[in-house]
Amino acid sequence: MLKGVLEILQPYEAGKTIEEISERYNINNIVKLGSNENPYSPPKSVVEEIAKASNFVNRYPDPSYTKLKKKLSEYTGLSVENISLGSGAGEILDSVCKIALNPLDKVVIPVPTYTMYAFLSMLRDASLQFVETLDFEVRAGEVIDSAKDAKLIFLCSPNNPTGRVIERKELIKIIEGTDALVAVDEAYYEFCGETIADKVKEYENLIVVRSMSKFFGLAGLRVGYALSNKKIIEALEKARLPFNISSIAESAAIAALEEMSWFEKIKEEILEERKFVMHEINKLGLNALPSEANFLLVRLPSIDMQKFIEGLYREGVIVRNVTGVQGLKGNYLRITMGKKEENRKLISALRKLMTL
Numbered sequence: 001m002l003k004g005v006l007e008i009l010q011p012y013e014a015g016k017t018i019e020e021i022s023e024r025y026n027i028n029n030i031v032k033l034g035s036n037e038n039p040y041s042p043p044k045s046v047v048e049e050i051a052k053a054s055n056f057v058n059r060y061p062d063p064s065y066t067k068l069k070k071k072l073s074e075y076t077g078l079s080v081e082n083i084s085l086g087s088g089a090g091e092i093l094d095s096v097c098k099i100a101l102n103p104l105d106k107v108v109i110p111v112p113t114y115t116m117y118a119f120l121s122m123l124r125d126a127s128l129q130f131v132e133t134l135d136f137e138v139r140a141g142e143v144i145d146s147a148k149d150a151k152l153i154f155l156c157s158p159n160n161p162t163g164r165v166i167e168r169k170e171l172i173k174i175i176e177g178t179d180a181l182v183a184v185d186e187a188y189y190e191f192c193g194e195t196i197a198d199k200v201k202e203y204e205n206l207i208v209v210r211s212m213s214k215f216f217g218l219a220g221l222r223v224g225y226a227l228s229n230k231k232i233i234e235a236l237e238k239a240r241l242p243f244n245i246s247s248i249a250e251s252a253a254i255a256a257l258e259e260m261s262w263f264e265k266i267k268e269e270i271l272e273e274r275k276f277v278m279h280e281i282n283k284l285g286l287n288a289l290p291s292e293a294n295f296l297l298v299r300l301p302s303i304d305m306q307k308f309i310e311g312l313y314r315e316g317v318i319v320r321n322v323t324g325v326q327g328l329k330g331n332y333l334r335i336t337m338g339k340k341e342e343n344r345k346l347i348s349a350l351r352k353l354m355t356l
């Protein structure tokens with residue numbers, strides 16, 4: 001009755017919530033550094049717009065989301081016809097699979113990367129080809145060689161969980177060297193400022209995926225968008241469900257895009273903190289790898305990871321154990337940059353566990 005692939009797919013494991021850890025260990029004052037969120041609540045103007053919009057939830061949203069698309073058009077420098085919206089970047093990634101994949105089509109995924117690409121492709125009964133990266137560097141030649149007869153290539157820049165940016169010239173080589181659709185996930189774009197979105201009109205096969213969950217701190221409201229040529233955007237618009245974004249989310253996203261200097265200031269603090277946290281982690285004898293995003297990938301020695309993570313939970317610190325993610329060999333944690341005091345709590349918890 002159900003699709004066979006559901007028998008082998010493991011459910012996506014999201015980061016632990018504060019409530020879960022609080023209840024399990026009977027503790028308070030928990031810091032959540034496991035889901036690459038923005039640690040700050042939105043600015044007042046965004047909260048006010050959310051409250052205002054809640055008065056009108058008896059009405060459906062504007063079916064074409066013209067206001068938000070216009071705002072994103074100003075933000076990205078692209079036209080409204082090059083933009084499609086989704087309920088988070090997650091929905092856009094699913095829609096990309098929906099418009100591109102038939103059963104048994106080949107999808108190429110350099111690893112390690114965001115595990116949802118494989119998950120969503122499998123749900124479309126695609127066949128997966130992972131490309132192992134040396135030193136986490138995505139090289140065009142290897143991707144193009146693996147992509148013969150492929151329908152779709154997923155790339156992530158900056159990459160989750162490595163924090164690495166894919167060099168622009170490598171991206172262009174891949175896009176030009178394949179007939180497959182190339183989806184470049186730029187969920188963390190604002191933390192590094194490097195993008196390939198300026199090229200979407202030039203290529204037939206490029207789609208850029210963005211999120212408002214990270215830099216713009218709207219993870220709970222679910223807003224993402226795709227940037228691509230007119231033909232691909234029309235396909236996405238055709239395939240999406242009507243009213244896929246709530247009117248509250250649309251209003252909040254518009255308000256957030258009017259607060260650029262506020263979010264830029266937070267970004268600067270996060271980048272400063274990333275420097276500090278990386279330095280402190282390395283001082284503890286662990287290995288935090290250079291990152292262009294709001295998180296750090298940390299290599300740990302061969303210890304009992306389950307015990308280590310439990311130890312951090314007990315100290316009231318939630319991080320993500322990414323050990324075992326395809327393409328990662330060895331023990332690794334992914335740690336989101338929090339507020340100053342949260343990061344200091346993380347460091348003292350790590351110090352305590354390292355000296356046990």
Ligand SMILES: Cc1ncc(COP(=O)(O)O)c(C=O)c1O
Nearest residue numbers: 088089090114160187211213224
């Ligand atoms: C690389 C990447 N893409 C997409 C997403 C999903 O983002 P959204 O909250 O916009 O669905 C995430 C979330 O962690 C991510 O890390």
